Amino acid sequence: MSKQIDSTHDDRQVSSGRREFIKQTAATAGAALASGALLYTGEASAKPADEAVTSAQRWGILVDTSKCADGCNDCVNACASENGWGSVEHDPRPKTDAQWIRSVTIRNKQTSAEHTLPLMCQHCENPPCADVCPTGASFRREDGIVLVDKHICIGCRYCMMACPYKARSFVHETIENQIEYAPRGKGTVEACTMCVHRVDDDRNPACVEACSHQALTFGDLKDPNSDIAKQMKQHATKELRADLGLNTGVRYKGL
Amino acid sequence: MRKSQRFNILFGLAMAAVLLSGSAAVFAGVPVPLLPEPVKSAVEGEESCVLPEDEMRRVHMDRLKHQRDDTMHEGVRTSRFSLKECISCHVTKNDAGEKVSVKSREHFCNACHAYTGVTLDCWDCHASQPDGGQ
Numbered sequence: 001m002s003k004q005i006d007s008t009h010d011d012r013q014v015s016s017g018r019r020e021f022i023k024q025t026a027a028t029a030g031a032a033l034a035s036g037a038l039l040y041t042g043e044a045s046a047k048p049a050d051e052a053v054t055s056a057q058r059w060g061i062l063v064d065t066s067k068c069a070d071g072c073n074d075c076v077n078a079c080a081s082e083n084g085w086g087s088v089e090h091d092p093r094p095k096t097d098a099q100w101i102r103s104v105t106i107r108n109k110q111t112s113a114e115h116t117l118p119l120m121c122q123h124c125e126n127p128p129c130a131d132v133c134p135t136g137a138s139f140r141r142e143d144g145i146v147l148v149d150k151h152i153c154i155g156c157r158y159c160m161m162a163c164p165y166k167a168r169s170f171v172h173e174t175i176e177n178q179i180e181y182a183p184r185g186k187g188t189v190e191a192c193t194m195c196v197h198r199v200d201d202d203r204n205p206a207c208v209e210a211c212s213h214q215a216l217t218f219g220d221l222k223d224p225n226s227d228i229a230k231q232m233k234q235h236a237t238k239e240l241r242a243d244l245g246l247n248t249g250v251r252y253k254g255l
Numbered sequence: 256m257r258k259s260q261r262f263n264i265l266f267g268l269a270m271a272a273v274l275l276s277g278s279a280a281v282f283a284g285v286p287v288p289l290l291p292e293p294v295k296s297a298v299e300g301e302e303s304c305v306l307p308e309d310e311m312r313r314v315h316m317d318r319l320k321h322q323r324d325d326t327m328h329e330g331v332r333t334s335r336f337s338l339k340e341c342i343s344c345h346v347t348k349n350d351a352g353e354k355v356s357v358k359s360r361e362h363f364c365n366a367c368h369a370y371t372g373v374t375l376d377c378w379d380c381h382a383s384q385p386d387g388g389q
Contacts, residue, residue: 052329141330149327150380176356178382180339185380200330 047200058144059194059249060123060221061208062228062237065115066254067215075118076101078210082195084179085169098169098184100192101207106255115255118207118216121146121167121192122240123249129159129168138189144221144249145196150188159189164241167191194218194249221249288366293344304344305335315341338377343385357383 047053080086085098101120107113123146130138130146137153140146148159148168160168168191175184181197184190195205203209208218219228231237237251293304304311306318318336325331334340345363347355355361357378360369364383368375377383 047330049332049334052325052331139328141328143330147327151323151327175380177387178380179387180342180382180385183380183382185376188380196330200332 047202049200053141053143053200055142055144056222058125058221059199060144060219060228061194061205061250062217062219062231062253063117063250064215064217064253065117067213068116068118069213069215070116072213073103074210074212075207075216076103078206079120079192082179082206083182083193084175084184085190088173090173096170096172098171098190100167100169100190117252117255119165119167119240120207120250121163121194122165122246123192123194125247125249126245128162128164128244128246132158132162134158141196143199145194145199146191146249147193147196148189148191150183150185150190153188155187155189157189163191164244164246285370288360288370290366291345291347291361291363294346305340338381339385342381342383346385354384354386354388356388 077086079101083100085100088097101118103116104119105114105116107115123140123144125140125144127138127140127146130140133139134156135152135154137149137151138146138159139149155170157170160166160170168189170189171184171186174186178184182193195203195207198205204218208216217228217231219226221229221232223229224233231253232251235253237253238255239246239248239251306314319338319341322331322333322336323338326337341364347359347361347363349355349359349361357365360366362383364375364377
């Protein structure tokens with residue numbers, strides 16, 4: 001029996017109308033600009049659902065540690081409820097329970113300067129997790145988001161050893177009632193996805209949305225007109241463990 | 256005609272003979288699952304599923320896997336062959352009007368897979384009912 005599939009049923013092929021619509025919208029936006037209107041370009045640019053992501057974008061998050069408030073855990077809580085980790089059936093086991101993002105306080109021993117900052121997957125351009133992954137489950141998407149393909153993750157946890165940020169977690173327990181857009185399951189490794197389901201939907205990650213102190217900025221590092229690129233051009237920003245040469249997508253200001 | 260083709264035809268005829276000769280009663284103890292009707296039609300204006308039913312029976316797994324890789328690796332978010340869309344169209348409610356999870360034999364996916372003895376691990380990670388069963 002042939003397994004050939006009729007390609008006419010593929011909805012990727014019937015998108016010319018939508019492309020036309022986008023072209024027209026762009027033309028309208030151009031006209032609006034010409035008449036002196038402001039076009040806000042700091043946000044993600046829309047990608048039609050049927051098109052693949054490309055390396056024309058590189059998504060990143062800028063953390064302004066000077067605005068990050070002591071004792072505030074809004075980004076962590078927002079991530080947990082968005083992606084369904086954080087509430088466990090059993091008694092909390094902080095050493096092994098999944099944690100996609102955590103609040104870390106760092107202190108300079110010489111100057112005693114303290115900074116609180118959110119730490120999560122840094123979405124490296126050269127991710128050590130993907131380097132060591134024996135199955136190809138850890139990978140970097142074309143637009144710079146580092147993910148685990150749990151369909152092919154065998155749960156070896158090599159990536160967790162390789163990550164210099166300890167950003168990844170292993171799911172030890174059976175999980176039920178997952179959130180539709182955030183599948184998670186026992187025996188696989190997981191980490192911050194930069195809320196990829198939101199990014200593909202032209203929205204900000206949950207942590208960025210939840211931050212009431214404007215300490216987090218999400219955007220396209222490759223777009224010079226984006227809010228994040230402008231800030232990074234203007235201010236000194238740091239990569240954590242820059243010595244490793246990973247070229248992280250998450251950057252810190254004020255450290 | 257190749258040897259294997261000839262075998263297939265002979266085998267088919269033999270099976271048909273067995274079935275027609277009344278031996279079908281042997282299978283009568285295993286109820287064939289009644290597939291729940293979808294709650295909405297996937298393609299607007301069309302009565303059928305995203306593909307004709309006979310095709311879906313054969314290729315749904317290929318389509319799902321194809322879509323899975325496209326979505327996971329390339330961020331393609333079309334809904335036509337997504338597992339989420341299957342689940343939201345083919346949601347099944349029990350007598351009490353609650354959405355059933357894949358643990359139930361009434362669940363659309365489980366109805367067939369339990370009958371055929373195929374254990375799937377999709378729902379180790381994925382939600383088996385839309386909107387958290389609400």
